[in-house]
Structures are given as C-alpha cells and as structure tokens.
Amino acid sequence: MSNSPEENLKKMGIELPTPVAPVANYVPYTNAGSLYSISGQIPMEDGALPYTGKVGVDISEEDGYKAARLCAINIVAQMNLICDGDLSRVRKVIKLGAFVNCDNGFGNQPEVVNGASDFMVEVFGDAGRHSRSAVGTNALPRNVSVEIDCLVDIAD
Amino acid sequence: MSNSPEENLKKMGIELPTPVAPVANYVPYTNAGSLYSISGQIPMEDGALPYTGKVGVDISEEDGYKAARLCAINIVAQMNLICDGDLSRVRKVIKLGAFVNCDNGFGNQPEVVNGASDFMVEVFGDAGRHSRSAVGTNALPRNVSVEIDCLVDIAD
Amino acid sequence: MSNSPEENLKKMGIELPTPVAPVANYVPYTNAGSLYSISGQIPMEDGALPYTGKVGVDISEEDGYKAARLCAINIVAQMNLICDGDLSRVRKVIKLGAFVNCDNGFGNQPEVVNGASDFMVEVFGDAGRHSRSAVGTNALPRNVSVEIDCLVDIAD
Numbered sequence: 001m002s003n004s005p006e007e008n009l010k011k012m013g014i015e016l017p018t019p020v021a022p023v024a025n026y027v028p029y030t031n032a033g034s035l036y037s038i039s040g041q042i043p044m045e046d047g048a049l050p051y052t053g054k055v056g057v058d059i060s061e062e063d064g065y066k067a068a069r070l071c072a073i074n075i076v077a078q079m080n081l082i083c084d085g086d087l088s089r090v091r092k093v094i095k096l097g098a099f100v101n102c103d104n105g106f107g108n109q110p111e112v113v114n115g116a117s118d119f120m121v122e123v124f125g126d127a128g129r130h131s132r133s134a135v136g137t138n139a140l141p142r143n144v145s146v147e148i149d150c151l152v153d154i155a156d
Numbered sequence: 157m158s159n160s161p162e163e164n165l166k167k168m169g170i171e172l173p174t175p176v177a178p179v180a181n182y183v184p185y186t187n188a189g190s191l192y193s194i195s196g197q198i199p200m201e202d203g204a205l206p207y208t209g210k211v212g213v214d215i216s217e218e219d220g221y222k223a224a225r226l227c228a229i230n231i232v233a234q235m236n237l238i239c240d241g242d243l244s245r246v247r248k249v250i251k252l253g254a255f256v257n258c259d260n261g262f263g264n265q266p267e268v269v270n271g272a273s274d275f276m277v278e279v280f281g282d283a284g285r286h287s288r289s290a291v292g293t294n295a296l297p298r299n300v301s302v303e304i305d306c307l308v309d310i311a312d
Numbered sequence: 313m314s315n316s317p318e319e320n321l322k323k324m325g326i327e328l329p330t331p332v333a334p335v336a337n338y339v340p341y342t343n344a345g346s347l348y349s350i351s352g353q354i355p356m357e358d359g360a361l362p363y364t365g366k367v368g369v370d371i372s373e374e375d376g377y378k379a380a381r382l383c384a385i386n387i388v389a390q391m392n393l394i395c396d397g398d399l400s401r402v403r404k405v406i407k408l409g410a411f412v413n414c415d416n417g418f419g420n421q422p423e424v425v426n427g428a429s430d431f432m433v434e435v436f437g438d439a440g441r442h443s444r445s446a447v448g449t450n451a452l453p454r455n456v457s458v459e460i461d462c463l464v465d466i467a468d
Contacts, residue, residue: 024266024270024273024274025270025273025274025276025277025284025285026252026273026285026286026287026288027285027286027287028287029287030248030249030250030251030285030286030287031248031250032190032191032248032250032307032309034344035191035344035347037250037251037287037307038287039287039288039289040288040289040290040291054260092342092343092344093342094342094343094344094349095342095349095461096338097253097289097409099289099291100451102450102451103450103451104366104450104451105451105455106451107451107452107453107454107455108453109451109452109453110336110453114336114337117336117337117338118336118337120337121337128337129337129338129339129342130338130339130342131338131339131340131341131342131349131350131351131461132338132351132352133351133352133409133411133459133461134352134453135352135411135449135451135452135453135459136449136450136451136452136453137291137292137293137294137449137450137451138258138259138260138292138293138294138449138450138451139256139258139259139260139261139262139263139265139291139292139293139294140263140265140291140292141263141264141265141266141290141291141292142263143261143263144263147289147291149251149287149289151344151349153344180422180426180429180430181426181429181430181432181433181440181441182408182429182441182442182443182444183441183442183443184443185443186404186405186406186407186441186442186443187404187406188346188347188404188406188463188465191347193406193407193443193463194443195443195444195445196444196445196446196447210416253409253445255445255447293447293448293449293450294414294415294416294448294449294450295412295414295415295416295417295418295419295421295447295448295449295450296419296421296447296448297419297420297421297422297446297447297448298419299417299419300419303445303447305407305443305445
C-alpha cells in the first residue's frame with residue numbers, strides 16, 4: 001500500500017468522474033482550516049443512477065455494496081477537486097456518514113457500507129481508515145440506495 | 157449580497173426568535189475552537205410546531221420547504237446567541253445535516269431542504285454556502301416534518 | 313460534580329467494557345488535531361445485543377433509554393482508549409448523533425436519547441454537556457434499537 005492514491009486508482013482501473021456541482025444553494029464541500037466537509041454523495045455514474053430502491057428488496061446486498069462504493073468514488077472525485085489533482089494531500093479520511101435505503105428489520109448496513117470503506121482503504125491505505133456511522137433509512141433522494149457524506153483532513 | 161446579515165434579515169422581515177434552551181442534559185451548541193456544533197433544530201415557531209407529519213403525505217412539499225426554512229431560522233437564532241448579536245462573525249456555514257420525515261419512496265428531500273439552504277445564502281451570502289446531507293426518515297421528534305443540525309465556523 | 317470521571321464511573325458502579333475493534337475497513341475513532349470522531353456505537357454488552365427492535369413496539373421507551381445509555385458507555389470506553397485511561401483529558405463532548413429504531417409516528421426520540429445525554433453529564437459534568445441530534449430510523453445494524461456516534465475534544 002506504498003503506492004500513491006493515483007497509482008492505486010489506476011491499478012483498480014478507476015477513472016474519477018467529473019464531480020457534478022449541486023444545482024441548489026449548497027456546495028460540494030466547505031472547510032474550516034484543513035477539515036473539509038463533503039456533501040452527501042449518491043451513487044451517480046455518467047449522469048445516471050444505476051442503484052435505486054431498497055437494499056435487500058429492490059437490489060441485492062451485493063449491489064448495495066457496489067452502490068456504496070460508487071458513492072465513495074464520487075467522494076474521492078470531490079477530494080480530487082479540493083486537492084487540485086494531488087490526492088497525496090489527503091492526510092486522513094476522518095468520517096463517513098452512511099445511509100442505506102432499506103426495509104424495516106434490515107440489519108446488514110455494515111456489510112453494504114463496507115463498499116465505501118474498502119474503497120477508501122484501497123485508494124489511501126492507512127490514511128483511508130476512517131470512523132463511520134452506518135444506519136438505515138426508509139427513503140433517500142431520487143430513491144437511491146445509499147447516500148454517504150464525509151469529513152476529511154487535507155493538507156495545504 | 158454586500159448587506160450585513162442583520163440587514164438581510166430585516167429586508168426579509170424576519171425577527172429572530174428567542175432560542176429555546178433544551179430541557180434535557182444537552183445544550184444548544186458546543187464548540188472546539190472556532191468550529192461550533194448546533195443541536196438539531198425543529199420547525200418551532202412561537203412555541204408551536206406548525207409543520208408535522210410526513211412531507212408528501214400529511215403536508216405538501218411546499219410546506220416542507222417552509223419547515224426546513226423554519227429550522228434554519230432557529231439555527232440562525234442560535235448563531236446569534238453565540239455571536240452576541242453580531243452575525244457578521246459567522247465566517248462560514250460548514251454543514252447542514254437534514255432529515256426529512258417522509259414515506260417510503262419519497263425522493264424530493266433535496267427540494268425540501270432547499271428551504272434551509274436558500275435561507276442561509278439569503279442571510280449570509282457566500283459565507284452561507286454550505287455542504288449538506290439531506291436524507292429521509294420515517295420518524296422525527298414530536299412528529300415534526302424536518303430536523304436540521306449545523307456545523308459553523310464563527311470568528312472570535 | 314467535582315469528582316474525576318473515573319470516580320463518577322466507580323460511584324455509578326460502571327466498569328468500562330473492553331472496546332471491540334470493528335471487523336471491517338474502518339476504525340473505532342479518528343482525529344484531526346484534538347477533535348476526535350468516534351464511530352457509531354451500538355448497545356452491545358459482553359458481546360451480546362440486549363436491546364433490539366423498535367422502541368415503542370418491540371421494547372419500551374424505558375428500555376430505549378437504557379439502550380442509549382449502553383451506547384454511551386461504549387462511546388466512553390472508546391474515549392478511555394484514546395485517553396490511555398485518563399478520562400480527565402476529555403475537554404468537551406462536542407456532539408452526539410443519535411438514531412432511534414422506531415415506527416412511523418414515534419416522536420419520543422429525545423426522551424430515549426436522554427439515556428446517553430444523562431450518562432455523559434454524570435461522567436464528565438459540564439464537559440459532558442454536548443450538542444446533539446436525535447432522529448428516528450426504520451432500521452439499524454443487527455436490528456439494534458439505538459446507534460450513536462460522537463465528536464469529542466480531547467487534550468493531548
């Protein structure tokens with residue numbers, strides 16, 4: 001894991017998407033000093049939403065994992081914007097706040113959110129090991145299956 | 157948007173309510189240095205709760221927008237307390253964490269939460285542009301329609 | 313309340329459990345300077361989950377209070393790890409983010425989450441008075457009744 005984040009992304013065959021600016025009165029990220037808050041990201045890919053509905057009902061837990069991973073890819077795309085393309089400036093992923101669209105009684109949110117957690121560690125190594133909360137919800141924007149926001153410490 | 161926050165509030169005809177202290181073992185706000193965390197605010201007005209129930213079922217999306225705006229008014233009332241009445245000390249609204257009481261499948265949380273986001277920018281201009289998460293939930297305290305908490309950077 | 317946190321815990325007859333490390337790619341806590349983020353804690357006791365299901369349906373509100381208190385005990389166990397056993401280094405509990413597993417229309421999340429808030433003040437006195445959000449959810453990991461995460465300011 002001594003590779004750079006960029007090398008890790010390349011090895012995984014992942015090209016970061018162009019981060020989409022929100023179309024409302026909020027912004028993709030803000031900061032207080034080196035602590036950046038990244039807005040809740042949804043599993044969007046090429047402008048489409050491949051993962052919608054309740055995990056465990058409308059999509060499988062495996063697809064929920066992929067949805068969480070896609071949220072994380074969009075989070076890293078925002079980090080890349082903050083970092084002017086130099087992701088080695090990411091000092092520590094502080095927290096992921098994850099919401100899983102699911103039915104009453106579904107209890108495997110941790111397994112679903114691992115899709116995002118695994119990705120962070122694959123990209124950043126130890127700097128990607130974060131604290132997190134993973135909870136269920138009955139409804140998410142545009143009926144997506146997962147939404148994740150992020151606190152991250154980024155060096156100047 | 158070169159007006160002071162106080163002038164903007166006046167232009168909108170908004171008088172900030174007296175912030176109500178929680179009646180439990182928590183406080184309306186805490187801070188670590190200049191970073192303030194404001195407790196989840198509900199749409200309370202003159203001690204009453206005008207917006208309760210599920211957005212899209214019990215109240216319209218337009219009323220949901222107003223509920224989110226009312227949460228934001230209560231957040232700014234807390235900021236005003238922190239700032240000793242000088243809201244120009246608000247350096248940056250860092251994050252709004254918004255929960256919308258709604259039914260399964262409702263997907264317009266972003267439009268609802270814009271009620272709070274628009275208000276922050278109307279009051280603070282660019283300093284009011286924040287990151288946010290907006291998710292659904294099946295239940296909120298006292299059955300209110302929206303709850304929003306806030307991280308904000310406030311100068312000494 | 314001039315006792316040390318350790319004395320307060322002893323008076324309450326509470327022995328902090330050994331914090332369990334997550335079995336996934338995330339960690340129990342991270343920090344940016346003195347600001348620590350503790351991962352969402354569930355009401356686990358001796359490896360078991362005594363409080364599961366919806367508060368107000370499957371378990372009483374009183375048991376929900378106890379579940380929130382147990383989450384807080386697990387949060388303090390993590391703090392104890394951060395502090396190398398000297399909890400007087402806890403400068404301020406900044407925020408509790410609380411999720412209560414409940415049915416549509418349940419509105420007493422504040423009373424439930426008081427189980428955690430009361431505990432923080434019993435242990436830390438004024439340093440334990442925190443900001444918080446308390447919301448409902450239709451589902452939590454392993455079907456537990458409460459999940460709570462925490463931001464806390466801890467001195468070196």
